Structures are given as C-alpha cells and as structure tokens.
Amino acid sequence: MRPAKPTPPRKRKPQTGPRRIILFNKPFGVLTQFTDKGNADSPRATLSDYIDIPGVYPAGRLDRDSEGLLILTNDGKVQAAISNPRFREPKTYLVQVEGTPSQDQLQALQDGVTLNDGPTRPADCKLIDDPLLWDRDPPVRFRKSVPDAWLSLTITEGRNRQVRRMTAHVGLPCLRLVRWSIGERTVAGLKPGEWRDA
Numbered sequence: 093m094r095p096a097k098p099t100p101p102r103k104r105k106p107q108t109g110p111r112r113i114i115l116f117n118k119p120f121g122v123l124t125q126f127t128d129k130g131n132a133d134s135p136r137a138t139l140s141d142y143i144d145i146p147g148v149y150p151a152g153r154l155d156r157d158s159e160g161l162l163i164l165t166n167d168g169k170v171q172a173a174i175s176n177p178r179f180r181e182p183k184t185y186l187v188q189v190e191g192t193p194s195q196d197q198l199q200a201l202q203d204g205v206t207l208n209d210g211p212t213r214p215a216d217c218k219l220i221d222d223p224l225l226w227d228r229d230p231p232v233r234f235r236k237s238v239p240d241a242w243l244s245l246t247i248t249e250g251r252n253r254q255v256r257r258m259t260a261h262v263g264l265p266c267l268r269l270v271r272w273s274i275g276e277r278t279v280a281g282l283k284p285g286e287w288r289d290a
Contacts, residue, residue: 112148113290114164117282120228124153124162139164142285151175152250152274159228160185160271161279163290174274180248182216184273185255186223187243188232189264193219197262201245205261209251212258216246225270226284232267240267 118124122137139150148164151174165171173179201217220242234240243264245255256266272279277290 109147109166111167111170112145112165113167113170113277114143114145114148114287115277115279115282115290116143116162116164116287117279117284118154118159118162119284120159120230121156123156124150143287154271155253155256155269158269158271159284160269161274161277162271163274163277164287175250177249181275182246182248182273183250183271184216184244184246186220186225186270186272187245187255187259187266188240188268189243189259190235190238190240190267191264192239193241193243193264197264198243200262201243201258205258207251207254207257207261212251212254213248215258216244218244220244223270228268229284234267244272 116139119137122139122141124139126138126140128135128138136156143164145164147166149166149171151163151165151171154160154162163170163174174181198217198219201215204212204214206212222242243259245258247254247258251257255269259266270279282288
C-alpha cells in the first residue's frame with residue numbers, strides 16, 4: 093500500500109493594498125458575514141450594511157445576538173492571531189446575567205467549567221458595577237422578580253457561544269453579551285454600527 097500523500101498547506105489569499113485593521117462595534121442582530129445566504133425572503137442585517145471596504149474579513153466571529161468589538165482585516169497573520177485559540181489572544185466580555193452570582197459560581201468560571209465539547213481554560217471573571225453602555229435595540233427583557241448582575245469575563249478561547257454556555261453552566265443565564273476588547277484593542281468610543289481603523 094502506498095503511503096498517503098501529504099496534504100499541501102492551505103494558501104492564504106494574498107493581501108491586497110495596505111494592511112487594514114478595522115474595529116467595528118457590531119450591533120445586536122447583525123450577522124458577522126457580508127451576505128445572508130440562508131434567508132432570501134427576509135434578509136437579515138449583515139456587515140455589508142455598515143462596512144464598504146473591499147478585501148477585509150472578520151477575524152473570528154461574534155454571535156448575531158451578541159454586541160461589541162469585531163475586528164476585520166485584510167492581513168492573514170492578524171486574522172490567525174485573533175481567531176486561532178493556540179495564540180491565546182485574551183477576549184474580554186461584559187456579561188449581564190440573570191441572578192445574583194455567588195462566590196462559588198464566580199470561582200467555577202475562573203477555574204474553568206466542563207461543557208459538552210470539553211473543559212474550558214481558566215477565565216478571569218469578576219463581578220462589576222453596571223457598565224456605561226449604549227442602549228440595546230431591542231431592549232433586554234427583564235423579569236421584575238429576578239435580580240440581574242454584570243460580570244467581566246476574559247477568555248483565551250473562542251468556541252461557539254462559549255461565554256453564554258459557561259455562565260448558563262453555573263446557573264447564570266446570559267441576558268446581554270458585549271465583547272469589549274480583543275487583546276489591547278477595545279470598542280471604547282464607538283457607537284453601535286460605527287467603525288474606525290486601528
């Protein structure tokens with residue numbers, strides 16, 4: 093039996109023009125792609141509704157129902173450094189949760205929890221005062237009988253809906269999720285739908 097041929101490395105698309113790194117404050121309900129292929133009858137908002145810069149692509153993803161910092165770039169190395177978990181780029185989220193977090197719940201998030209796709213890395217997690225953020229459209233639905241609180245949660249991974257799954261795992265359902273920073277880059281000063289060059 094012949095040995096299998098080695099798989100050639102994937103070629104990155106060549107960078108066109110000068111390097112661009114775009115910091116975008118993604119509003120709630122916007123897909124982190126430039127087209128909505130799956131919903132022709134009722135298209136949803138996409139990046140193309142806000143950004144008209146050829147050759148830039150999202151570095152990582154942000155759920156449609158999450159808000160905050162999304163980085164777009166035409167530089168493959170920057171994209172890999174942000175989206176590939178082996179680089180351990182810290183991502184900080186402001187998380188509004190239902191309930192009053194106990195010290196045990198916070199400690200569990202700090203230590204890492206075991207989700208259905210395996211254990212998470214330890215996270216930096218702390219209870220914070222209500223942050224000064226823009227209003228969300230539509231507003232978060234609250235239950236008057238249930239308190240809520242805000243956490244700052246920093247992870248070095250980026251699994252599908254990871255932060256939401258982590259807080260739900262310890263009994264703190266997520267009401268609102270805002271990615272505030274990736275590494276040293278933050279969304280400070282950007283209103284929803286606004287962007288700037290880094």
